[in-house]
């Protein structure tokens with residue numbers, strides 16, 4: 001079939017050394033790490049920690065919470081984000097850091113978490129950075145839009 005045009009969207013992860021981050025961001029990454037070790041992940045044995053940084057510097061931690069009725073569980077990212085937005089609906093979210101000691105490869109947020117991250121980014125009108133923490137490095141995504149190319153966002157509606 002002959003196509004008319006191609007639409008494409010480039011996404012970028014920028015990699016830093018963990019110890020090159022500013023102290024507050026290093027602390028955010030440490031929080032994500034610590035939260036992973038409190039995960040309730042008895043069914044998957046896959047521990048994930050998340051830490052959300054609010055505009056006033058406050059950090060909200062979360063981790064995955066599983067359930068014997070599998071779909072009733074929740075990822076670390078949404079546990080932290082929902083708590084943050086439930087408690088502080090008027091505070092902008094600057095960043096979310098995630099970490100798993102059980103990941104063989106780079107841990108990237110699932111589709112549902114990406115959509116939830118995008119919701120908050122679009123209603124606040126400022127981008128949310130994602131920090132994927134590994135033992136020595138951190139992979140930074142500057143906007144949630146990069147996680148969801150051709151996204152369906154809250155600011156799409158007329």
Ligand code: THU
Pocket residue numbers: 041044046047048063064065066073074075076077107108109110113
């Ligand atoms: N999980 C997260 O918490 N975050 C992710 O980014 C990927 C997956 C959780 C869901 C489930 O409790 C476990 O990891 C295995 O999929």
